[in-house]
Amino acid sequence: MDFTVGSATAAVAGSFDATPDPRLREVMQMLTQHLHDFVREAAPTIGEWNTAIEFLTEVGRSCSDTRQEFILLSDVLGVSMLVETINGQEGGTESTVLGPFHMTESPRRELGDSVDLIGGTRVCVVSGTVRSTSGEPLAGASVDVWQCTEDGFYDVQQPERQPAGNGRGLFRTDPEGRFWFRTVVPSHYPIPTDGPVGRLLAATDRHPYRPAHVHFIASAQGHEEVTTHAFVAGSAYIDSDAVFAVKKNLMVEFVETTDPDIAAEYGVEAPFVHAEFDIVLQERS
Amino acid sequence: MDFTVGSATAAVAGSFDATPDPRLREVMQMLTQHLHDFVREAAPTIGEWNTAIEFLTEVGRSCSDTRQEFILLSDVLGVSMLVETINGQEGGTESTVLGPFHMTESPRRELGDSVDLIGGTRVCVVSGTVRSTSGEPLAGASVDVWQCTEDGFYDVQQPERQPAGNGRGLFRTDPEGRFWFRTVVPSHYPIPTDGPVGRLLAATDRHPYRPAHVHFIASAQGHEEVTTHAFVAGSAYIDSDAVFAVKKNLMVEFVETTDPDIAAEYGVEAPFVHAEFDIVLQERS
Numbered sequence: 001m002d003f004t005v006g007s008a009t010a011a012v013a014g015s016f017d018a019t020p021d022p023r024l025r026e027v028m029q030m031l032t033q034h035l036h037d038f039v040r041e042a043a044p045t046i047g048e049w050n051t052a053i054e055f056l057t058e059v060g061r062s063c064s065d066t067r068q069e070f071i072l073l074s075d076v077l078g079v080s081m082l083v084e085t086i087n088g089q090e091g092g093t094e095s096t097v098l099g100p101f102h103m104t105e106s107p108r109r110e111l112g113d114s115v116d117l118i119g120g121t122r123v124c125v126v127s128g129t130v131r132s133t134s135g136e137p138l139a140g141a142s143v144d145v146w147q148c149t150e151d152g153f154y155d156v157q158q159p160e161r162q163p164a165g166n167g168r169g170l171f172r173t174d175p176e177g178r179f180w181f182r183t184v185v186p187s188h189y190p191i192p193t194d195g196p197v198g199r200l201l202a203a204t205d206r207h208p209y210r211p212a213h214v215h216f217i218a219s220a221q222g223h224e225e226v227t228t229h230a231f232v233a234g235s236a237y238i239d240s241d242a243v244f245a246v247k248k249n250l251m252v253e254f255v256e257t258t259d260p261d262i263a264a265e266y267g268v269e270a271p272f273v274h275a276e277f278d279i280v281l282q283e284r285s
Numbered sequence: 286m287d288f289t290v291g292s293a294t295a296a297v298a299g300s301f302d303a304t305p306d307p308r309l310r311e312v313m314q315m316l317t318q319h320l321h322d323f324v325r326e327a328a329p330t331i332g333e334w335n336t337a338i339e340f341l342t343e344v345g346r347s348c349s350d351t352r353q354e355f356i357l358l359s360d361v362l363g364v365s366m367l368v369e370t371i372n373g374q375e376g377g378t379e380s381t382v383l384g385p386f387h388m389t390e391s392p393r394r395e396l397g398d399s400v401d402l403i404g405g406t407r408v409c410v411v412s413g414t415v416r417s418t419s420g421e422p423l424a425g426a427s428v429d430v431w432q433c434t435e436d437g438f439y440d441v442q443q444p445e446r447q448p449a450g451n452g453r454g455l456f457r458t459d460p461e462g463r464f465w466f467r468t469v470v471p472s473h474y475p476i477p478t479d480g481p482v483g484r485l486l487a488a489t490d491r492h493p494y495r496p497a498h499v500h501f502i503a504s505a506q507g508h509e510e511v512t513t514h515a516f517v518a519g520s521a522y523i524d525s526d527a528v529f530a531v532k533k534n535l536m537v538e539f540v541e542t543t544d545p546d547i548a549a550e551y552g553v554e555a556p557f558v559h560a561e562f563d564i565v566l567q568e569r570s
Contacts, residue, residue, distance in 0.1 A: 002532045003366050011529055012363035018490040028489060030327050032362060038319035039367050042312050046383075046512075049368045053355045060345005060355070070338045070345070077317060078297035081288050082324050083334045098331075204304040204313060227331075244296055247287045 137177025152189030422462025
């Protein structure tokens with residue numbers, strides 16, 4: 001039978017019938033259906049198809065050890081956030097996108113250490129407790145943290161200005177499930193605009209900004225891992241994140257604190273900025 | 286409002302509302318809908334999403350001046366053929382995929398020239414007439430031709446063994462709308478299997494072969510251009526082309542011809558292989 005607009009999907013889906021892995025077979029057949037539905041509805045000209053091929057090729061070729069343009073594309077199309085939401089924990093801290101900058105291993109640090117290796121202008125302490133959904137504090141939980149500078153850049157974006165690992169730390173909670181570290185208040189920032197995804201945003205009149213946030217991946221034995229952010233409440237662009245990652249429950253007040261006793265607890269001098277972000281992990285069933 | 290599995294598509298589609306170009310806006314909003322529908326149905330784990338990101342990245346990074354892995358991916362998913370079919374001419378010669386090897390300009394050649402620059406074992410003549418749908422022969426029509434060798438390789442795949450332009454030619458029809466050139470009978474061949482698309486085919490137990498064919502792009506003033514193939518009737522894999530491009534009307538008999546008078550007409554010696562492939566172009570409305 002000839003390949004027609006009507007018979008195309010059955011022909012291509014059928015070509016995957018012999019796939020040994022049933023999950024791969026299922027996903028390829030679903031992809032075929034939805035991809036063909038899109039092509040039939042959009043009915044691209046050959047020139048438009050060419051433009052799409054060139055765009056995707058450039059997205060791939062923009063990727064390097066320090067840049068992941070396909071994750072960025074997934075982010076701005078809301079796919080990353082949709083996948084995170086589908087895989088979110090029930091009852092635990094809500095998840096949000098991984099983002100494209102978790103590409104180097106965070107250096108292991110002690111509680112109270114600073115992740116700010118370049119000396120920012122405002123000292124900030126981020127602290128919190130990791131708990132199970134049952135309320136029990138989780139000692140020895142892993143808390144992986146990464147964030148941008150006060151100017152809005154990650155270490156991998158400024159290798160000549162920031163030492164590797166600036167803004168990053170891998171911590172373990174204490175016996176009470178607590179973690180705390182020194183840092184700076186991160187800035188809102190644009191996602192990289194000098195590649196094909198940036199040009200897509202410009203062509204569609206979308207701004208490239210993300211509201212200020214600190215990234216977290218928290219995990220503990222017997223619990224589901226969570227990938228999330230603490231968003232700086234009141235940050236610019238908090239209502240129009242370019243990657244759709246903001247959730248109300250993830251907004252955290254970064255509070256100017258003048259109490260010298262609290263400052264002393266964290267080994268800093270008042271005044272400093274304090275943010276408390278508790279994390280709840282779902283017990284693994 | 287928080288981003289949820291239910292609200293995601295409206296949020297992302299809405300972010301494209303201000304796109305100045307209405308066609309780009311429409312396509313991005315259709316893409317958002319179908320892409321999200323796919324993600325919701327497939328419900329990938331984070332690990333599966335990562336695998337997809339890595340796959341697409343590798344497809345992009347496999348592209349070079351002489352290789353277009355994204356066209357290959359579009360081909361094996363039937364997208365290229367679907368786009369060709371949607372854009373096909375009514376009443377003219379049916380179209381089929383461009384394929385990934387039309388990446389260099391075909392050298393201009395005179396009618397009767399050989400596109401076989403390396404001396405194949407079986408001389409073949411391909412000839413035909415380009416006509417309008419009204420039946421009128423089209424003089425001065427452009428006929429762009431490319432094909433693989435008797436061993437199944439295009440020039441760009443074997444830069445050390447084939448001169449650039451081997452298997453390629455750009456011809457103009459004579460006053461009677463006729464074209465003819467010397468070549469070899471192309472072989473069936475595998476699409477490139479050493480990249481990510483090849484690994485996808487292997488993982489899904491699909492063979493990578495295309496039946497033997499000669500590529501054509503024909504165009505003439507006042508007529509729609511057609512991108513098509515002449516398939517060698519009876520070729521291996523004619524019923525299971527890896528890129529779904531075969532149409533019954535595009536199958537051509539490559540006939541062993543012993544008549545010395547016909548051979549002389551084309552300036553070759555008998556016996557030779559002769560294929561006649563007429564092309565009909567739709568008048569532009």
